[in-house]
Amino acid sequence: MEFFDAFAVSLQSVWNDSGFSAFTPGNGIMIIVGLLLLYMAFVKEFEPLLLGPIAFGCILANFPNTGFFGEEMNIMQAIRFGINYEIFPPLIFLGIGAMTDFGPLLARPSTLLLGAAAQIGVFVALAGAMIVGFDIKEAAAIGIIGGADGPTSIYLAIKLAPHLLGAIAVAAYTYMSLVPMIQPPIMKALTSQKEREVVMQELRTVTKFERVVFPIVVTIFISLLLPPIAALLGMLMLGNLFRESGVTDRLSDTAQNSLCNIVTIFLATGTGMMMNADDFLKADTLLIICLGLVAFMGGTAGGVIFGKIMCRMSNWTVNPLIGSAGVSAVPMAARVSQIVGMKSKPGNYLLMHAMGPNVAGVIGTAVAAGTMLAMLK
Amino acid sequence: MSQPVTTNPLIIMCINMTVVFVVLVSLSFLIKLIHAIDPTKQPEVKSDDSEHEEDAAKETAAIISKLQEEKSAPVVEEGISPEIIAVITAAIASCGVSGQVRAVHVVNNSNSTWRQNSPNKILSKK
Numbered sequence: 001m002e003f004f005d006a007f008a009v010s011l012q013s014v015w016n017d018s019g020f021s022a023f024t025p026g027n028g029i030m031i032i033v034g035l036l037l038l039y040m041a042f043v044k045e046f047e048p049l050l051l052g053p054i055a056f057g058c059i060l061a062n063f064p065n066t067g068f069f070g071e072e073m074n075i076m077q078a079i080r081f082g083i084n085y086e087i088f089p090p091l092i093f094l095g096i097g098a099m100t101d102f103g104p105l106l107a108r109p110s111t112l113l114l115g116a117a118a119q120i121g122v123f124v125a126l127a128g129a130m131i132v133g134f135d136i137k138e139a140a141a142i143g144i145i146g147g148a149d150g151p152t153s154i155y156l157a158i159k160l161a162p163h164l165l166g167a168i169a170v171a172a173y174t175y176m177s178l179v180p181m182i183q184p185p186i187m188k189a190l191t192s193q194k195e196r197e198v199v200m201q202e203l204r205t206v207t208k209f210e211r212v213v214f215p216i217v218v219t220i221f222i223s224l225l226l227p228p229i230a231a232l233l234g235m236l237m238l239g240n241l242f243r244e245s246g247v248t249d250r251l252s253d254t255a256q257n258s259l260c261n262i263v264t265i266f267l268a269t270g271t272g273m274m275m276n277a278d279d280f281l282k283a284d285t286l287l288i289i290c291l292g293l294v295a296f297m298g299g300t301a302g303g304v305i306f307g308k309i310m311c312r313m314s315n316w317t318v319n320p321l322i323g324s325a326g327v328s329a330v331p332m333a334a335r336v337s338q339i340v341g342m343k344s345k346p347g348n349y350l351l352m353h354a355m356g357p358n359v360a361g362v363i364g365t366a367v368a369a370g371t372m373l374a375m376l377k
Numbered sequence: 378m379s380q381p382v383t384t385n386p387l388i389i390m391c392i393n394m395t396v397v398f399v400v401l402v403s404l405s406f407l408i409k410l411i412h413a414i415d416p417t418k419q420p421e422v423k424s425d426d427s428e429h430e431e432d433a434a435k436e437t438a439a440i441i442s443k444l445q446e447e448k449s450a451p452v453v454e455e456g457i458s459p460e461i462i463a464v465i466t467a468a469i470a471s472c473g474v475s476g477q478v479r480a481v482h483v484v485n486n487s488n489s490t491w492r493q494n495s496p497n498k499i500l501s502k503k
Contacts, residue, residue, distance in 0.1 A: 106412075109405035116394075116401040123390035136384045209417045210408075217407055225400065363404070364397055371396045375389065376381040 022064035026277030033275070034058035037174075047177030047332070050150075050268050054173055057272020068273065079270040083165075086158055088267040089151035090235040095260025096151075096330060096362070097215070097239025098252045104356040106210050107203035110310070111322070111353075115360025117306030118326025119368045121146030121299025125291045132287055137161055140372040142288050145172045146295025147365030148179065148327040150267075155232060156369045160376060166274030167285040171292035173271055179332040180339075182293070183300050187324050187340050190304045195311060196344035198319040200353045211244040218363070226370030228377070233366050299327040303357065325354040328361030452480040 015021055037055030041048040060076070061068065068076040082088045105111060126143030134142060141161040144153050145168060153172035157165045175182065188196075215237035223230035242252035274280070307323025321341050325333040337354035383389060412418070453462060466478050 106408055109408040112401040112405045112408075113398070116398045119397050120394065123386075123393055127386040127390060130384075130386045136381050136386075136389070139386070140389075205419075207415055207417045209415045210411050213411050214408065217411065218404065221403070221407065222400070360401060364401055367397050367400045368393055371393045372389075375383070375392065 017065060019064045019066070024064075024277060026281045027062040027064065030062040030275055030277045030280060031059050034062070034272070041177075046180070049264065050173055051177045053265055053268035054170070054272040054275075057269040058275040059272075060269075061273045061276045069276065076270075076273055079266045080273065082263075082266055083154060083169075083270045084158060084162070086155055086231070088263050088270070089155045090231045091259065091263045092151045092267060093232050093236040094239040094255050095263065097236040097241075098243045098256035099260070100236075100240060100243075100330060100359055100362075101355065102211065102214055102240060102244075102359055103206045104203055104352050105359045106206045106214060108353070108356050111356030112360040112363075113310070114303050114306055114323045114326040114357035115328070115362075115364040116326075117323065118299045118303035118328075118357070118361055119147065119364050120302035121295045121297065121327070122365070122368050124298040125295030128294055129287075129291050132291070134287075137376050138164055140376055141168055142291050143295055144168075144365065144369055144372070145175065145288075145292035146299040146327070147361070147368060148172070148176050148296060148299065148329040148333065149362060149365040150176055150271075152232060152328075152365050152369050154267075154271075155229075156372065159228075159373060164284070164288065166271075166276075166279050167288040168292075169271040170275055170280075171289045173268065174289075175292055175296045176329045176332065179327075179329045180336055182296060183324050183327075183333065183336045184340050186297055186300045187304055187321055187336075190301060191308065191320050193344060195308065195320050196341060197348065198311060198316055199345070199348055200319055200322075200350065201317060203352060208244070208246070212241065215240045215244070222363075222367070222370075226367060226374060228373040229366045229370035232369075233363070236362065236366075296327065300324045303327065303361075319348075319350055319353065322350055322354040322357055325358040326361045326364070328358065328365045330358050330362060331355065333361070334358040454482050457481055457483065 034055045034057075037051055037058060040046045041051035041055055060066070066076075067074060070077075122143045122145075124143075125146050126139045129139035129142045130136065137160040141153075141157040141164055144156045147153070150169070150172045154165065154169050157168040161168070219230075219234050219237040222233050239252075239255045242248045242255055303323035303326030304320055305323070306326070307318065307320030310318045310323075311320045319341060321337045321344075322334075324340075325337045327333050334351055334354035334357075338349065338351040341348045341350040462478070462481060465481065469478065
């Protein structure tokens with residue numbers, strides 16, 4: 001009899017410690033969402049490098065009794081630390097800087113305007129968020145999703161609305177991975193066949209002097225003007241300086257490969273870990289995701305419309321499709337411009353031309369974030 | 378955190394868009410300035426359409442006269458296709474030999490090493 005009592009108590013203890021005892025329908029829903037995202041990442045191949053870890057993090061976050069959200073330090077806590085203390089976003093920017101060629105932007109500086117115009121989505125979403133009841137700081141953090149820049153969205157959310165970090169990070173990264181689905185219909189709707197067929201002239205050669213001086217000058221100028229984003233832009237430009245200096249190949253290689261990959265794993269998994277049912281399954285989350293989509297679509301539309309204006313003003317030498325790359329999802333948005341352009345006119349290569357506004361979008365989103373921090377903090 | 382300077386979304390939108398445009402336009406001027414002071418840039422050649430046309434005409438005339446100076450096409454025995462001539466010429470050129478193919482003939486030498494080895498190769502492949 002004593003044996004059976006001990007056996008029953010042990011079984012009860014195992015059951016109480018197991019995840020099944022505390023499993024809620026919400027956890028079930030979020031695990032299904034995670035599985036769906038995994039399917040999109042690995043089967044449909046929608047940005048698997050980002051969406052894969054996000055989806056897996058989402059599944060992990062919804063197992064009860066794991067201790068991931070407790071006080072005890074573990075790997076998941078360490079990852080959350082890296083996000084909450086603004087360590088990962090600047091490191092990602094270091095890698096992006098090392099990977100990005102600023103040449104197209106330097107060769108055609110007018111494309112900076114497309115990067116600025118695409119930020120309209122940020123402010124449309126900001127206004128929308130305020131209308132549906134979010135306060136000004138929350139609205140600003142939600143609006144920045146329209147910049148399609150995950151690290152900047154996380155950076156601003158931590159500073160202005162930390163309680164919304166999970167929903168904002170998830171919306172930003174999800175929309176970034178869905179760029180190839182969201183942008184083309186808007187681009188086609190806003191442009192005519194004739195506009196999409198515009199062939200752009202070859203870019204001029206950019207010298208090494210320009211490539212090296214540019215990141216240094218930008219860092220000095222923007223860090224003095226908008227100190228709150230000095231960490232983000234400084235790291236972006238440092239990474240680019242590693243790339244362009246020609247004497248720091250090892251650092252450039254580490255920044256754009258090993259380091260960036262490691263931080264991407266941590267950042268994306270950590271973002272997925274924020275999709276815990278208790279924090280995520282709220283009406284606000286749904287609103288943020290809807291507003292993020294509005295912001296993203298607004299940014300794409302703003303860039304394309306400004307591209308149309310530039311097309312007319314430049315006597316049909318600028319293809320308006322490159323305007324959509326003004327949202328800063330590097331290099332996905334530029335690739336979408338290329339694909340849509342090629343479908344309209346085979347042989348019309350827009351990729352390098354679209355990289356100009358794409359890089360300008362990264363700077364523009366960071367500047368928009370810095371301005372909002374300066375105004376609202 | 379202190380209170381925000383304004384909570385009017387329209388004002389925030391206008392101010393922010395203005396700042397973003399001003400900063401990025403300033404950056405475009407900085408890029409132009411860097412380009413202007415770049416000591417390593419190649420001096421821009423003033424391109425004039427008529428000058429271009431003259432240059433092109435001169436180049437064409439030079440090429441034509443060079444072709445005329447070159448000796449006539451190689452003497453090719455009947456039964457050898459132009460493709461074979463092209464392959465032979467390309468092979469000679471790829472060896473870095475300068476000059477011109479003068480004539481191509483079929484040599485019916487049954488003792489040649491190539492002729493002897495080719496059936497062996499075919500057999501070994503089977």
